[in-house]
Amino acid sequence: MRIRCAAGGALLIALFAADICLGEAALPLGKTLAALFGQLPSGDVLSRIVWDYRLPRALTAMLVGASLAVAGLQMQTLFRNPLAGPFELGISSGASLGVALLVLGGAGSAAWSSSFSGLGYWGVVGAAILGSAAVMVAIVLLAIKVNAGVNLLIIGLMVGSMTGAVVAILQYFTAPELLQSFLLWTFGSVGGLGWTKLLVMGPVVLAGLALSCLWTKSLDALLMGESHARSLGVSVPAARLQVVLTTSLLAGTVTAFCGPVAFVGMAVPHLARPMVGSATHRRLLPGCVLCGAVLMLACDLATHWPGSSTTLPLNAVTSLFGAPVVIWVVTGRKNLQEAFG
Amino acid sequence: MLRIKTDPVTRLGVLAALGLALSGCEGARLPSGAEDAALLGSPCREVPMREARRFTLEDCGQVRRLTVSQPWRGSKDVSRYLLVPRTRPDLLERARRLARVPDVTVVAVPTRRIVSLSTVYAAFLQELGMANAIVGMGNSASVWTPSVAARIRRKEVADLGKRGMQVSQRIESMLLLAPDLVLASGSGIPAYDRNDQFREFGLPVVVVAEWMEDTPLGRAEWIRFLGAFVGRDSSALELYQGIARRYDSVRQARSAPGARPKVVVGSNWSGSRNVPSGGSYAATFLRDAGADYSWKSLPGAGSVPLGVERVVLQAHDAQVWVHPGQAKDLKGLAAMDPRNAVFCALGRGRVYNNDRRTNKAGGNDYWESGVVNPDRVLADLASIFHPTSTGDTSMTYYRRLGAKP
Numbered sequence: 001m002r003i004r005c006a007a008g009g010a011l012l013i014a015l016f017a018a019d020i021c022l023g024e025a026a027l028p029l030g031k032t033l034a035a036l037f038g039q040l041p042s043g044d045v046l047s048r049i050v051w052d053y054r055l056p057r058a059l060t061a062m063l064v065g066a067s068l069a070v071a072g073l074q075m076q077t078l079f080r081n082p083l084a085g086p087f088e089l090g091i092s093s094g095a096s097l098g099v100a101l102l103v104l105g106g107a108g109s110a111a112w113s114s115s116f117s118g119l120g121y122w123g124v125v126g127a128a129i130l131g132s133a134a135v136m137v138a139i140v141l142l143a144i145k146v147n148a149g150v151n152l153l154i155i156g157l158m159v160g161s162m163t164g165a166v167v168a169i170l171q172y173f174t175a176p177e178l179l180q181s182f183l184l185w186t187f188g189s190v191g192g193l194g195w196t197k198l199l200v201m202g203p204v205v206l207a208g209l210a211l212s213c214l215w216t217k218s219l220d221a222l223l224m225g226e227s228h229a230r231s232l233g234v235s236v237p238a239a240r241l242q243v244v245l246t247t248s249l250l251a252g253t254v255t256a257f258c259g260p261v262a263f264v265g266m267a268v269p270h271l272a273r274p275m276v277g278s279a280t281h282r283r284l285l286p287g288c289v290l291c292g293a294v295l296m297l298a299c300d301l302a303t304h305w306p307g308s309s310t311t312l313p314l315n316a317v318t319s320l321f322g323a324p325v326v327i328w329v330v331t332g333r334k335n336l337q338e339a340f341g
Numbered sequence: 342m343l344r345i346k347t348d349p350v351t352r353l354g355v356l357a358a359l360g361l362a363l364s365g366c367e368g369a370r371l372p373s374g375a376e377d378a379a380l381l382g383s384p385c386r387e388v389p390m391r392e393a394r395r396f397t398l399e400d401c402g403q404v405r406r407l408t409v410s411q412p413w414r415g416s417k418d419v420s421r422y423l424l425v426p427r428t429r430p431d432l433l434e435r436a437r438r439l440a441r442v443p444d445v446t447v448v449a450v451p452t453r454r455i456v457s458l459s460t461v462y463a464a465f466l467q468e469l470g471m472a473n474a475i476v477g478m479g480n481s482a483s484v485w486t487p488s489v490a491a492r493i494r495r496k497e498v499a500d501l502g503k504r505g506m507q508v509s510q511r512i513e514s515m516l517l518l519a520p521d522l523v524l525a526s527g528s529g530i531p532a533y534d535r536n537d538q539f540r541e542f543g544l545p546v547v548v549v550a551e552w553m554e555d556t557p558l559g560r561a562e563w564i565r566f567l568g569a570f571v572g573r574d575s576s577a578l579e580l581y582q583g584i585a586r587r588y589d590s591v592r593q594a595r596s597a598p599g600a601r602p603k604v605v606v607g608s609n610w611s612g613s614r615n616v617p618s619g620g621s622y623a624a625t626f627l628r629d630a631g632a633d634y635s636w637k638s639l640p641g642a643g644s645v646p647l648g649v650e651r652v653v654l655q656a657h658d659a660q661v662w663v664h665p666g667q668a669k670d671l672k673g674l675a676a677m678d679p680r681n682a683v684f685c686a687l688g689r690g691r692v693y694n695n696d697r698r699t700n701k702a703g704g705n706d707y708w709e710s711g712v713v714n715p716d717r718v719l720a721d722l723a724s725i726f727h728p729t730s731t732g733d734t735s736m737t738y739y740r741r742l743g744a745k746p
Contacts, residue, residue, distance in 0.1 A: 024648035045657050045683065049650050052680045057612075175483070175504045175703070184611045191612025191649065194680045259611065304648050311613050311648040 015297035019058040024304035062293040067250040069292025072265030085266030086251035090159035095255040098131020104170040132252030187313035188259040208249040216281035393562035412527040451572030452522035464709035479508035483704030557715030587716035595631030605656035608666030630722035662686035
């Protein structure tokens with residue numbers, strides 16, 4: 001296991017370096033490194049590209065991959081279902097609703113243009129956070145009331161359907177040009193964040209990851225089943241609440257800043273399990289952080305392949321490149337459901 | 342699946358009955374080749390157009406024929422419209438009787454009850470002095486053209502959907518208006534475009550494709566297309582000649598050798614930026630106004646999504662920035678993405694947007710009278726790239742972004 005983790009770590013460093021050195025604008029390697037290590041004047045355009053675009057982008061990709069993977073792992077444990085992902089709680093739909101209300105719903109009023117120019121990107125982030133937080137609060141309240149994980153799963157899917165319906169109504173009344181802005185947001189992107197935004201998203205996401213690490217014992221207890229958990233002295237409702245809170249925080253924040261990034265949350269735990277070779281969350285969780293960061297860096301590299309004049313949508317790449325990997329891993333394993341008791 | 346068994350004779354009878362039912366409608370259709378012999382009689386003479394490439398106008402004696410090719414990107418459609426004088430019921434009767442095939446529409450001219458499903462046609466009709474013929478308006482919330490907007494407010498013009506997909510859904514309201522012309526654009530996307538369905542209901546739909554023209558003067562020349570329907574051919578020609586003359590004089594003044602300031606366009610969204618290709622409408626404006634457009638060598642006539650790194654690398658040193666998106670002032674533009682500071686034009690405050698004439702619903706006269714009067718747009722752009730003492734107060738559609746809102 002150590003060898004595999006070391007290899008994973010080496011891959012992470014290599015991909016991080018590649019993501020910084022290989023952008024969609026083909027810069028000479030020597031100049032890129034010179035810019036990275038501050039040997040070019042600070043106002044130099046190459047220096048600005050490396051420092052303001054490539055570095056935040058690579059860091060964002062790692063944070064997004066790690067957060068969604070951990071959120072996905074927590075959801076799979078909570079629902080004891082290998083198909084669960086961070087968005088089954090309706091968090092992404094909540095964020096989409098917030099953004100749709102801002103970009104599409106307000107389109108008919110003067111408030112839209114002024115809020116959009118005044119708040120800019122922050123308007124979108126704020127709307128997404130408000131949307132996902134609203135859904136999160138509703139889910140947390142229901143999580144206190146509802147006994148079984150599967151009930152929560154159904155509630156999450158229903159909330160997702162309802163918010164999806166409101167988004168559809170808003171789209172129906174929107175001019176195609178505005179719809180385009182919203183659709184672009186739904187494609188997901190890690191390239192939209194500069195340092196200012198990263199310095200807001202980073203600490204929140206790191207706090208979410210730290211909380212998840214602190215509560216791995218609750219996750220183990222949930223995986224073993226509720227009666228077993230009780231026998232270990234773990235309060236199941238409290239554990240469920242912890243999982244819902246951290247997942248909402250991680251997935252909600254990432255969605256707010258980068259749009260709904262599909263697939264990673266559901267897929268990465270399946271890559272991490274064989275790598276770690278253990279079902280205990282104390283090991284699985286860091287494994288997911290590593291695999292998630294590696295996968296997102298690889299996907300980000302694929303979105304802006306050097307020499308191509310354009311970039312691909314992130315969501316298409318995560319599924320297109322990630323799905324075959326998961327199929328490959330899953331075909332080599334026995335019944336995945338066994339891992340869920 | 343339910344199937345009704347019928348013999349071929351019965352089926353033919355049903356088809357004939359359907360044909361007869363349709364023939365009572367003004368928007369009836371005609372077989373592609375048959376109208377020549379049946380109606381046109383005398384040989385057709387093509388009326389020369391200067392820059393418009395997507396339509397042709399032919400004089401065929403009493404009847405006139407308009408042909409529109411490729412009404413939207415990727416389309417292989419060719420639509421034909423036979424304009425038959427209202428005063429010749431015999432010709433109209435014959436045209437309607439022959440109605441069968443979907444690519445020819447018969448329209449009785451001049452038209453006097455017009456439904457416009459896009460705001461730009463309101464501007465064309467206003468210019469032709471025919472704005473009062475509009476009885477129904479789609480995308481009604483975004484209309485800038487003052488006379489039409491006022492009539493919508495007074496409910497003299499029926500509201501056929503404020504914006505979005507609802508615009509193509511109001512078939513019942515449209516039928517009640519009994520229009521003799523429905524001006525629509527085509528997209529090939531069923532959610533936005535129900536033109537075939539409108540035709541099935543007998544509405545005389547004309548798909549206007551001015552936005553497919555790659556040059557400003559090409560788009561403006563569609564005033565002659567609309568002029569043919571409302572019986573204002575000669576004033577349309579006169580207006581267009583004036584527009585072209587003024588456009589040419591600005592273009593010639595700016596074509597002289599001299600400094601052409603480098604210009605960057607658009608704004609970043611989700612890590613990429615859509616920029617117009619070198620052969621596009623927007624790029625033509627920039628070239629004619631005497632600017633050095635950063636992506637003039639990009640092939641094609643549409644727009645292309647570029648990664649932001651390439652945008653920065655290629656255009657960070659541009660002296661002027663136009664069309665920066667939704668930002669209302671320099672502070673807003675910097676707040677949208679602090680990395681915008683890399684563009685020299687922002688530091689120098691030389692950022693211009695085409696939103697001087699916009700209404701609360703986002704309607705922008707740049708996309709209405711600006712399409713009909715490209716000479717005014719070009720004059721604005723020329724004064725941006727080659728400032729004179731008059732400053733930007735004389736601009737019609739553009740404004741310089743201020744430091745404060």
